[in-house]
Amino acid sequence: MNVKILLEYDGTNYHGWQKQNNALTVQEVLEKAVYVLTGERVSIIGAGRTDAGVHARGQVANFRTNTRIPVERLPYALNSKLPEDITVKGAKAVPDDFHARYSARAKVYTYSIYNAPFPSPLLRRYSYFFPLPLDVEAMRRAGKAFMGVHDFAAFRASRSTVKSSVRNITRLDVKKCGDLITIEVEADGFLYNMVRIIAGTLLEVGTGKRDPEEIPSIIESRDRERAGVTLPAHGLCLEKVIY
């Protein structure tokens, strides 16, 4: 049986999704939970390979299992073996060719900025604190310029190795709720650090350091040096994967 699971996790204590030596990752903890539960050594494929410190409210993953546990009981069974910062929120049987990463049509990420004079102890783990005033209207205008099919080479970490850097951003909303500014981005795929660099560029638009009208030429330049800083991981959250 190929099982698709829906996951939420607090990434604070993990070195990201993907298994690696000498560092605890979400994938490893999940694979261990499956092993403890079923005795099977499975390989769990995640839709988004979230970085160290990045959170997820709607990560999707899949794995193959011969367990006799009914699929609708799997979330309860797995959660009983998982730490409280990782939760399986759903499970269902899917066709054999379902692949959490390759089958995904789109993903939604949010980047949260806590914009107030003093940091918030209650939001500190899930948002980036920025104390200077931000022009949210200018950030919104700049955000619109990212939408559509573009070569986003300027907005990927330089050590990224994927071949094509063309992606389609179908939505980019900048929302303000109290002191929290949330940048929500939906695209058919994301380059390495893409959302964190877009958020850093929008932040610089918000402070007035950059003009919203600059965005198209930054995109066109395909030059990482032209875009803004990479904001820290803990403000980023994988919200949803669309199939």
Add this chain to the structure above:
Amino acid sequence: MNVKILLEYDGTNYHGWQKQNNALTVQEVLEKAVYVLTGERVSIIGAGRTDAGVHARGQVANFRTNTRIPVERLPYALNSKLPEDITVKGAKAVPDDFHARYSARAKVYTYSIYNAPFPSPLLRRYSYFFPLPLDVEAMRRAGKAFMGVHDFAAFRASRSTVKSSVRNITRLDVKKCGDLITIEVEADGFLYNMVRIIAGTLLEVGTGKRDPEEIPSIIESRDRERAGVTLPAHGLCLEKVIY
């Protein structure tokens, strides 16, 4: 100078507000920060003596100091000496007779319930997880019955020692936002565990175990045994103190 400060803190790692032997408290950490900063051994008075694990977004406190640091710089100076789970968000000089606790006219607390089939890693520190469906409309109706001046003896921890248990609840709202149900209570004062017992009683109304119409007779009984369970501390937050 008598200084009034506004505070936010994540109560997870503290044994509450009030200083005690062999346990770390918010008051102690603050007094130590003032000492490191000014060399003064001050006694900081908090408006609400929050319990172990309880959070605050709007705690108010006051203390007397002879520091030469301008009062508007005090938040920055204190924050540089405080851990990241306690933040001073404001400071101002107040008349000598201002007392954070005795001068308070009212306080606002919220109790947050995360009501979904599976727990939320991202909200786990700041809300009580309850998986069974809740009838929010019934909770709202029951909530209204708490409003006004009543003897709330049925809604205080039995080990409470204050003389009068008469309090005036001026607002009790039950809000639902996604999977988060928030009970917001404003009163001229609160008995020990009062909000957590009211929240526990409303939860039992939400599950159908109790009828909203029972509330007046529970209040009238003045009998702690008649009210609901005391919900855990981590769902509670001191939002605001009104002077």
